[in-house]
Amino acid sequence: MRRQFVAGNWKMHGNLAGNAALLGDVVAGVGTAPCEVAVCVPFPYLGQCRQLLEVSNIALGAQDCSVHSSGAHTGEVSVAMLQDFGCRYVIVGHSERRADHHESDSLVAAKAERALEVGMTPIVCVGESLAERESGETATVVLRQLQAVTHLLGGQTAGIVVAYEPVWAIGTGRTATAAQAQEVHALLRAHLRKVSEAAGEVRILYGGSVKPDNAAELFAQPDIDGGLIGGASLKATDFLAIAGAAHDKRP
Ligand code: 13P
Numbered sequence: 514m515r516r517q518f519v520a521g522n523w524k525m526h527g528n529l530a531g532n533a534a535l536l537g538d539v540v541a542g543v544g545t546a547p548c549e550v551a552v553c554v555p556f557p558y559l560g561q562c563r564q565l566l567e568v569s570n571i572a573l574g575a576q577d578c579s580v581h582s583s584g585a586h587t588g589e590v591s592v593a594m595l596q597d598f599g600c601r602y603v604i605v606g607h608s609e610r611r612a613d614h615h616e617s618d619s620l621v622a623a624k625a626e627r628a629l630e631v632g633m634t635p636i637v638c639v640g641e642s643l644a645e646r647e648s649g650e651t652a653t654v655v656l657r658q659l660q661a662v663t664h665l666l667g668g669q670t671a672g673i674v675v676a677y678e679p680v681w682a683i684g685t686g687r688t689a690t691a692a693q694a695q696e697v698h699a700l701l702r703a704h705l706r707k708v709s710e711a712a713g714e715v716r717i718l719y720g721g722s723v724k725p726d727n728a729a730e731l732f733a734q735p736d737i738d739g740g741l742i743g744g745a746s747l748k749a750t751d752f753l754a755i756a757g758a759a760h761d762k763r764p
Contacts, residue, residue: 517548517732517759518674518716518739520636521746522576522604525555532558536565538749543571548739548759551602552746556590559598574602577610580623592627603628606638606658608680618661625662629672636674636741637662643681652700659701663708671711674718675701676741682721684743691730694719698736725754732759
């Protein structure tokens, strides 16, 4: 059984007062969510959010990690540091980092490996740009991105979460249709099945303009196991409504 999973990616949003209000409402309302819930917050707020989540079963995550374990790497944050703050998840390879920081497939794969080494779950993001979709390259791009990770892990994929986030759907209000998303999720699942016996257990999330009014249809697709939520995770009622649209899946 794959337990559905809804994770918020706050991106570079938040402040001390706002985080307390948002998580106060999320914690108060999450009680009956039929899925696992996590929030991936900016580094400086990990300590604050850890405390705010202590009374809940909501997991804490970060939005990136260093590929290095420690050392002279100014500005970097290691997986051990994230673990120190109680992070269970770390997003790696988000398209905004691939674009803003020129992160390569092999760097993203190595970050996923660092996370697994310390027992944290990497949420590995893959997704094509609009130009790549329009030129028929979606499958090639997302499989290349995923394969970099599965190759480095030698098929030991049981500990990862994958997030399919078409770049053209992020923050644009233009969601992939449930059928478009399912088609790509099925491709990703087929690749995982080829390289690992645990493929049926790996959760593949959809991300890109998930809102309360489209979450249920997306999450009902056979290979969509929840969502990675950007903008809507900053509003407690929306985030809770999205989590409420999830349900468990048989592998
Ligand atoms: P939006 O939900 O704001 O489109 O962002 C999706 C995303 O990038 C989550 O990682």
